[in-house]
Amino acid sequence: MRSLFRLLVKNYPFLLFLFLEVVSVVFIVNYNSFQRSRFLNTSNAVSASLYSSYSAVVQYFGLKKVNRHLMEENSFLRNQLDRYENVLPDSIPGLVPSDSTFHYISARVINNSVNRQQNYITLNRGRKHGVKPDQGIITTTGIVGIITSVSESYSMGLSVLNPRWSVSAKLKKNGYYGSLIWDGKDHKFADLNEIPFHVDVAVGDTIVTSGYSSVFPEGIMVGTVKSFTQPPGENYYVINVALSTDFKSVTWVEVIDGLKSEELEKLKQATLNGEAGI
Amino acid sequence: MERLGFRYFVMFIVLLAVQVLFLNQIQFSGYINPYIYVLFIMLLPVNMPKYALMLLAFALGISVDIFSNSLGVHSAASVFVAYLRPVIIRVITNREEDLSEYPGLAQTGFQWFLGYAVIMILLHHLALFYLEVFTFANFLNTLYRAILSSVFSFFVIVLSQFIIFRE
Numbered sequence: 001m002r003s004l005f006r007l008l009v010k011n012y013p014f015l016l017f018l019f020l021e022v023v024s025v026v027f028i029v030n031y032n033s034f035q036r037s038r039f040l041n042t043s044n045a046v047s048a049s050l051y052s053s054y055s056a057v058v059q060y061f062g063l064k065k066v067n068r069h070l071m072e073e074n075s076f077l078r079n080q081l082d083r084y085e086n087v088l089p090d091s092i093p094g095l096v097p098s099d100s101t102f103h104y105i106s107a108r109v110i111n112n113s114v115n116r117q118q119n120y121i122t123l124n125r126g127r128k129h130g131v132k133p134d135q136g137i138i139t140t141t142g143i144v145g146i147i148t149s150v151s152e153s154y155s156m157g158l159s160v161l162n163p164r165w166s167v168s169a170k171l172k173k174n175g176y177y178g179s180l181i182w183d184g185k186d187h188k189f190a191d192l193n194e195i196p197f198h199v200d201v202a203v204g205d206t207i208v209t210s211g212y213s214s215v216f217p218e219g220i221m222v223g224t225v226k227s228f229t230q231p232p233g234e235n236y237y238v239i240n241v242a243l244s245t246d247f248k249s250v251t252w253v254e255v256i257d258g259l260k261s262e263e264l265e266k267l268k269q270a271t272l273n274g275e276a277g278i
Numbered sequence: 279m280e281r282l283g284f285r286y287f288v289m290f291i292v293l294l295a296v297q298v299l300f301l302n303q304i305q306f307s308g309y310i311n312p313y314i315y316v317l318f319i320m321l322l323p324v325n326m327p328k329y330a331l332m333l334l335a336f337a338l339g340i341s342v343d344i345f346s347n348s349l350g351v352h353s354a355a356s357v358f359v360a361y362l363r364p365v366i367i368r369v370i371t372n373r374e375e376d377l378s379e380y381p382g383l384a385q386t387g388f389q390w391f392l393g394y395a396v397i398m399i400l401l402h403h404l405a406l407f408y409l410e411v412f413t414f415a416n417f418l419n420t421l422y423r424a425i426l427s428s429v430f431s432f433f434v435i436v437l438s439q440f441i442i443f444r445e
Contacts, residue, residue, distance in 0.1 A: 013332070014361075016329050016332055016333075017332060017357060017361040020332055020333075020336050020353070021354055021357055021358065023350075024336075024339075024351075024353045024354035024357065025354060026350070027349040027350025027353070028349070028350035028354070028409060028412060044344070047344060047345050050299075054299055058303075113302065113346070115310070115311050116346070116348065117410045117411045118347070118348065118410075120347040156347070184411070184416075
C-alpha cells in the first residue's frame with residue numbers, strides 16, 4: 001500500500017497530465033450540454049460584451065458592403081410591393097386574413113468564424129429581445145444558422161458552417177428536398193444530400209429552404225448548384241452547393257421567431273406518440 | 279520574483295487578447311488559423327515545476343476555448359505540450375550548454391530557439407487540429423491544415439521575439 005502511494009507521489013506530473021486531459025476530453029465529447037450552458041461559451045456576459053465592443057469598432061470597415069446589400073434588398077422589396085399593389089388594386093385588406101407565422105428580430109453579429117471545423121456565431125440580441133433557442137438566423141442574402149444558447153442580452157448559434165447541424169432544403173424548380181450539410185472544407189460550399197437520381201438537376205439551379213421544419217419559412221435562399229455527381233452504388237446525388245451567404249462578411253442578421261413553432265412541435269410530438277387524430 | 283510573476287500575467291492577457299480578438303478574426307482561405315498563445319507555454323521559466331506548467335497551460339487553453347466556443351480542444355492541446363516541454367528541452371539542449379531561466383530567443387540563441395519553436399508549435403497544432411475534428415477520417419486534409427497553420431504561427435512567434443520580447 002505504501003509503495004503504491006509512493007509510486008503515485010513520484011509520478012504526480014503524469015497523473016495530473018492524465019487528469020487535465022480527461023477533463024478536456026470530457027468537455028469535447030459533451031459539447032452539446034456545454035454549448036447550451038450559459039457560462040462556458042461566447043454568450044456569457046464577459047466574452048459577449050468584449051466581442052460586442054470589438055465588433056462595434058470593426059463593423060465600420062464593412063459598412064460599404066452592408067449598404068449595398070440593404071439597397072439591393074430595398075429595391076427587391078419595393079418591386080414585390082409594387083406587384084402586390086397591382087394584382088389587388090381594390091381588394092379590401094380586412095377580407096384577407098393575415099397569417100403572419102413569422103416575426104423577425106434584427107441583430108448584429110458580434111463574433112463569427114469560418115475557418116474552424118465547427119463554426120459558431122454570436123449575436124447582440126438575447127432573451128429580453130425575444131430570442132429563444134432553435135430559432136433560425138437569416139441575412140439579406142440567405143440563411144445563416146440557428147440559435148442554440150441564449151443569455152439575457154446575447155445569444156449564440158451554430159452557423160451553416162457546422163457539421164453538427166443540417167438544414168432541410170429543396171430544389172426551387174421542382175420541390176424535391178434533401179438535407180444540406182457542411183463538409184468542413186470550404187466556407188463557400190456545402191453538400192445537399194438525399195436527392196434521388198431520377199430528379200432533374202442542372203448546374204445553376206436555385207436551392208431554397210423547404211419550410212418543413214418550423215425553423216425557417218419556406219423559400220429562403222440557400223445557394224445554387226455548383227456541381228453534382230452520381231456516386232456508383234448509391235441512390236442519391238451528391239450535390240455541391242455554392243452558398244449564397246458570404247459568411248466572411250455577415251454583419252447584420254435577422255432572427256426568425258416562428259410564432260407557431262411551439263404549436264407545430266407539440267403536434268409533431270403528439271403524432272409521434274400516436275395521440276393525435278382518430 | 280514578484281516582477282516576473284507580473285510580467286507573465288501581462289503576457290497571458292496580451293497573448294489571449296491577440297489570439298481571440300485578432301488572429302481568430304482574420305480568416306485566410308479557410309485553411310490557416312495561427313495559434314500563437316502557445317508562446318506563453320514556451321516562455322515559462324525553464325525549471326518551473328511540472329504541475330505549475332500544466333495548470334497554467336490548462337488555464338490559458340480553457341480561456342481561449344471559452345472565447346472560441348471550442349470547449350476542451352485548446353486546453354487539451356496546451357496541457358499536452360506543457361507535459362512534453364521538459365522532455366523537449368532536455369532532448370534539444372547539449373549537456374555543456376547552460377540554459378538561462380527565461381527561454382527567449384535573445385537568451386538562448388537563434389538556433390536553439392528555432393528548434394524549440396518548431397517542435398512545440400508542431401506538436402501543439404497537430405494535437406489541436408486532430409482534437410478539433412475528433413476523427414482520423416480526412417487524415418491528410420487535417421494534417422495539411424495543421425502544418426500550414428504551424429508555419430504561419432512559427433513566423434509570427436519568431437517575429438514577435440525580435441519585436442516585442444527583446445530585452
